[in-house]
Amino acid sequence: MAxxxxxxxxxxxIARVTEALAMITPRWNxxxxxxxxxxxxxxxxxxxxxxxLQNGQLHPKLKSLCDAxxxxxxxxxxxxxxxGHTDRGAALLPVLPVIVAWAEEHLEKPERPLPAIEQVEDxxxxxxxxxxxxxxxxxxxxxxxxxxxxxxMVMPSxxxxxxxxxxRQLVADGLVxxxxxxxxxxxxxxxxxxxxxxxxLSAWSAGQPLSKAGQHPVWGHPQVMPAPKGWVSNQxxxxxxxxxxxxxxxxxxxxxxxxxxxxxx
Numbered sequence: 001m002a003x004x005x006x007x008x009x010x011x012x013x014i015a016r017v018t019e020a021l022a023m024i025t026p027r028w029n030x031x032x033x034x035x036x037x038x039x040x041x042x043x044x045x046x047x048x049x050x051x052x053l054q055n056g057q058l059h060p061k062l063k064s065l066c067d068a069x070x071x072x073x074x075x076x077x078x079x080x081x082x083x084g085h086t087d088r089g090a091a092l093l094p095v096l097p098v099i100v101a102w103a104e105e106h107l108e109k110p111e112r113p114l115p116a117i118e119q120v121e122d123x124x125x126x127x128x129x130x131x132x133x134x135x136x137x138x139x140x141x142x143x144x145x146x147x148x149x150x151x152x153m154v155m156p157s158x159x160x161x162x163x164x165x166x167x168r169q170l171v172a173d174g175l176v177x178x179x180x181x182x183x184x185x186x187x188x189x190x191x192x193x194x195x196x197x198x199x200x201l202s203a204w205s206a207g208q209p210l211s212k213a214g215q216h217p218v219w220g221h222p223q224v225m226p227a228p229k230g231w232v233s234n235q236x237x238x239x240x241x242x243x244x245x246x247x248x249x250x251x252x253x254x255x256x257x258x259x260x261x262x263x264x265x
Contacts (some may be wrong), residue, residue, distance in 0.1 A: 004158040005152060006019070006138070006153055006154075008053060008128075008139075009072050010137065011258070012204075013137075013202055013217075013218075014134050014137055015204035017201050017205050018134075020204065021127055021133070021201070023065075023070065023125070024092065025124040025125065026064070027121075028053060029064075029188075030096070030120055032046075032062070032065065032071075033065070033071075033085070033089060033092065035049040036071065036083060036089075038082060038091065040074060040084030041084070042081065043059075043083065046058070048186055053249065059149070060096050062083060069089060070085070070089035070092065071084070071089055072084060072085070072087060073091075084251075090177070092204060094200075094210050095200045095204050096120050098196050098197055098200045099114075099119070099123045099124070100116045100119050100120060101196050102123060103120070104119065104120035105193060106174075106193050107119065107190075107191035123197070125153065126173050126175065127197075127198075129166060129169050129170065130166050131155065131166040131167055132166065132169075132170060132175075133152075133165075135167065135170060136176075136187065136194065137152055137198075137218060139176065140155050140187060140195075140219065141218055144184035145185055145186075146185070147163055147185065148160050150167070151163035158199065168177060170191070171185075174191075175187070175190055175191050175194070176188060176191055190212075195216075195219040195220070196213065198216075198219045199216040199220060202216055203216070209221040254260070
């Protein structure tokens with residue numbers, strides 16, 4: 001079923017990316033995915049890697065990730081149950097450094113350098129705003145677009161004035177610019193810079209290799225995809241290092257004034 005008035009291929013692409021964001025954005029999901037990097041873990045072993053989750057919180061998170069096809073539960077015996085990535089879940093990990101690269105360039109600089117995982121979580125929250133993906137898609141394709149025209153394309157079955165709350169949120173988040181009330185909307189530099197991120201999410205959600213991101217018909221870009229950074233655990237690492245998840249080798253940055261309309265953390 002179409003969710004926008006855009007061409008079917010575009011509509012399906014937006015729907016896949018929106019669904020993918022809904023899978024990974026809920027709190028702790030990305031951290032659990034990172035904690036599962038490497039060989040499958042027993043529940044107690046995984047719980048030890050995510051100690052901030054209180055009793056009873058980890059199990060429903062694991063169930064939702066299993067239902068989403070990102071984690072698989074293997075029951076060896078009644079007393080030996082292990083959790084690990086599915087192929088689809090493992091394919092998600094290389095997308096995360098792409099998100100970090102965008103965050104480091106475009107998000108506001110905090111007083112303290114943020115761990116990479118927090119940069120991922122902050123970025124995902126911005127992209128999961130209601131109608132955000134569809135609005136960003138149209139603005140990337142069309143350039144400057146009026147609010148009424150955006151409403152016709154993004155939410156054709158709704159009153160056209162309903163487009164303004166999500167647009168105002170995107171402006172507040174620094175992903176969209178406008179010159180004022182009644183003026184057209186356009187992507188900001190930060191919004192336009194989302195090409196590698198949304199291209200990678202589109203490729204992953206369609207089951208394509210990440211190398212296809214640069215060929216995306218809307219978000220394709222000439223840049224080389226950033227290489228995975230050390231904080232992303234991988235199969236070749238013999239042992240898990242806790243600092244790989246929670247520390248990020250970003251040099252200290254000076255505190256800067258918050259730019260008007262800059263992306264919000």
